[in-house]
Structures are given as structure tokens and as C-alpha cells.
Amino acid sequence: MAEAANVRQNLQNVPSIFEISAAETLDNLIYPALSKVFDYFGLRLDFKLWGNLHVREEVSPIITWILQYLYLRKRASSFGESFYGLQRTATATGELLTRQQQFTSATLLTFLPYIERKLRSRSAQHENTYAWESQLINLFHVYNASKAIHTFLYLIKYAKSHSPLFRALRLTLRYPSEPPKEDKWTYIFLKMLEVLAFFLQFIQWWYSNDQRRKLGGTLQNPQAMPERELPKELKNTLPKNGECPVCLLPLQTPTACAVSGYVYCWKCIVTHLKEQGTCPVTSYPITIEDLVRIYET
Known part of the structure; x- marks a missing residue:
């Protein structure tokens, strides 16, 4: 009976693929929303590195990484996962993330989507791409196909992890057995960030191309000069x-x-x-x- 209760508790702690997908969607929302805000205020890294090499890049990935690492450090979950009450634990032992896993998870959460988005943007604009960029795009295709297979295996309860990255890091998503222990100010600060999730969703909707075209565009067509x-x-x-x-x-x-x-x-x-x-x-x-x-x- 005790074994059956333990199995039932483990099954109850396993989130559905819909909750995981919602958490991933919220994580992927951070970068484009911050990009719109920072572009509006003109916040960019702009300096000469050496010689003729000029760096002009966004600060959004850096802020996104800091935000994700903060959540992984305090709650063992990403921003989106924390919003939906999920937690990253070791697949075999159920223990929380180590310091190295926190750093690796924040880096993969931030820079993998950033690199893929940049490569696809360059390819869509028909810019001259290098051979290694085409190879990276193909690798992302392979990764997305592998992720779809893992998702299906997780859906039919055959795999413990929904993503090849989670499997490589030997992690899985679970509902925490007890609320995270954190001081009052950390709790207030993280709660304020979660409230900002609705603001991020509004930013994303406002700048959505589909919504812009559906509303007829935000710019008025210029009148021809007589x-x-x-x-x-x-x-x-x-x-x-x-x-x-x-x-x-x-x-x-x-x-x-x-x-x-x-x-x-x-x-x-x-x-x-x-x-x-x-x-x-x-x-x-x-x-x-x-x-x-x-x-x-």
C-alpha cells in the first residue's frame, strides 16, 4: 500500500505537457518583449572592440540571462516554470539543481533561442550567410525534431524528460513537494517579476505582426504630393x-x-x-x- 501511495504521489507531481508548453511560451516571451522596450529607449551596447570591429548589440539577452539565473538560483526553475509552479529536479535523485546546472540551464534558456532567432532572421532577409551558419540552422532543425520526439514520448509516459536538453542535463520538471524557502524581500521581488509577465504578454501582442495587419497597420499611408x-x-x-x-x-x-x-x-x-x-x-x-x-x- 505504501508503494502504491508513493507511485500515486509521483504521478501527481508530474506536470502535463500543456503546462510545460505554457511555461516554455512564457520563457520565450521575455527576450522579444525586452527587445521592444529597450529599442524604444535606444538601449544598446555600442562600442569599438578593436580596429574596425564595432560592436552594436542588444542588452536584452544579458538581462534575460540574469533574470533566468536569478529564478534558477532562488527557486530551481525558470521564469516561466516558476510562474506555473514547476521545479527542476535531478531525474535520478529528485534533488534540486547544483550551481553548475543553474548556470548551464540559464545559458541554454537564453542563448539557444537567441542564436536560432538571429540565424533565421539573417536567412529570411537573404543576407550572405557563411557555411557554418547553414550548418547551425540544420542542427537546430535536428534539435527541434528531437524535441518533438521527446515530447511525444513524455506524453505517453515513456520518457521522464520532455526535452533532449533536460535529458542531457539529467533533469526533469516536477511540482515541488513544499514551497521554496526564501526571505521576504526576495519573495516580493520575484512576485513583482511574475506580475510583469502580463505586461510582457501585452507588449508581445502590441507588436505582433498578425495583430498589426489585422488592425490595418499602425502607420498611415503617405499622401502623394500634388x-x-x-x-x-x-x-x-x-x-x-x-x-x-x-x-x-x-x-x-x-x-x-x-x-x-x-x-x-x-x-x-x-x-x-x-x-x-x-x-x-x-x-x-x-x-x-x-x-x-x-x-x-
């Missing part, structure tokens, strides 16, 4: 109907900018986007996702 107000020397340089505003030649592979509505040659707008990151006519900031291919019928 021809009578244009200087005479500019009238002869304006593109005619069917011409690209960049190269002033007939459109080749016409591509519309969803932010401003102007149509360009695909090659012209992509080249300008790599160099400037804006719409050539309106100077609105755009990305490769804002370009829409136009097909004639």
Missing part, C-alpha cells in the same frame, strides 16, 4: 506608371511594401532593405516580412 507643388527639375525624374521608384525602370518581379503601399522591383527593394532597412519612398522602417509579391492575372 504635381503642381513639385519643383520643375523633379517632375522629369519621377517614376512613371509601371516603373520602380528605385531604379526608374519597368518593374521586374513587382513587390509591394505592406507598410507604405509602394511597389518596387524585388531586387531593388531587397537590396535597399539590406542597406537601410526602410521604405525608399517614405523612410518607414520595414522588414522582409513586409514585402508582398504581386502576381498578374
